[in-house]
Amino acid sequence: MEAEERSDFFRDKILMAPMAMGGNLPYRRLCREYGAVLTCSEMVLSDKLVRGGERPLIRHHDSEEDFGIQIAGKRPEVMAEAARIAVDAGAHFIDLNFGCPIDLIVRRGQGAALLKRPKKLAEVVAAVRAAVDVPLSLKLRLGYSAEKKNCVDLALRAQEAGADAVVIHGRTRAQRYRLSADWTLIDEAARQLEIPVIGNGDLLTPWDLRRRRQETTVSSFLVARGALIKPWIFREFLDDEPGLPTVAERWAMMRRYADFALEYFGDDEKGTSRVERFFLWHLGFWHRFYPWTREDWQRQHPDSLLQARTPGVGDDPDLQLLASPDEDDHARIWQRIQAQDFPGA
């Protein structure tokens, strides 16, 4: 593949973010049905991958036509080998993780630790570039801390080293998820780079997307928590309209996820208990859905609705159940999904 074709692969696209746990294969399949064009594996540790581990994480569903595998690590030769394995396993693109803030990973010098080592980061990019021919992206945060917001420099180095696109999450490592994402440096990088810069942080409604399109030169976007709260977000973004599913449609979405998960993990006792674990985990995000209006969005502006408390849903018991953060209610929902006992079933 030519360099231009590889960077065009990421141009003007909306990507489903790599997400540990949340980016499981059945959930990606669901998002794909709702219009997610580019999907990505959960973070895969390169040193484990080259030793034969992490295999379940690199599988994809046939419907995922543009599927990436995200690898993390700091040793160029190991990352290169991991990328080769990923491509052999069917990855259509490779994403390099330089943003993971988790202590365990950072202490090992991986993930966001590389934000502090620009030369090493570029070496990793160059080694992976030399090893594989598929489109290659990398994922950065603004920098390691508020005092070291070096993402524009890192992005330029990565471009020089052969990357085809750069994702920037508008927060620092130190910040984790506090405060709203800052898109100023994402835009700065997009202005300076020739390859696409993919903006990431706090996209939840069509108005968020419209705002970023109007206020920045960014034209590709990556969505994480928004997709966990409402997998139909990709349809909303494509249509530029809020999706307002009925209660029955929300139950149908959950049942569809359960079907995909049962197909993938198996419907025997062991498979079903894994599906249950994932399903309950997803309810931890699904229950946060609220039919946000433009007025809700404006009231919260310029901060993200993701930083705000979700408003109450009123007295309707059906809506209350779906909005409940309570684990007992989540268990009830799971039982009703299994028993096909829900509106519209």
Ligand SMILES: Cc1cc2nc3c(=O)[nH]c(=O)nc-3n(C[C@H](O)[C@H](O)[C@H](O)COP(=O)(O)O)c2cc1C
């Ligand atoms: C549950 C969860 C798991 C995540 N796992 C990963 C991961 O494996 N690799 C990665 O690069 N980012 C991971 N992230 C970060 C997201 O990709 C994204 O950068 C971040 O959530 C900001 O985007 P958002 O505001 O749309 O949520 C994860 C986020 C969440 C919520």
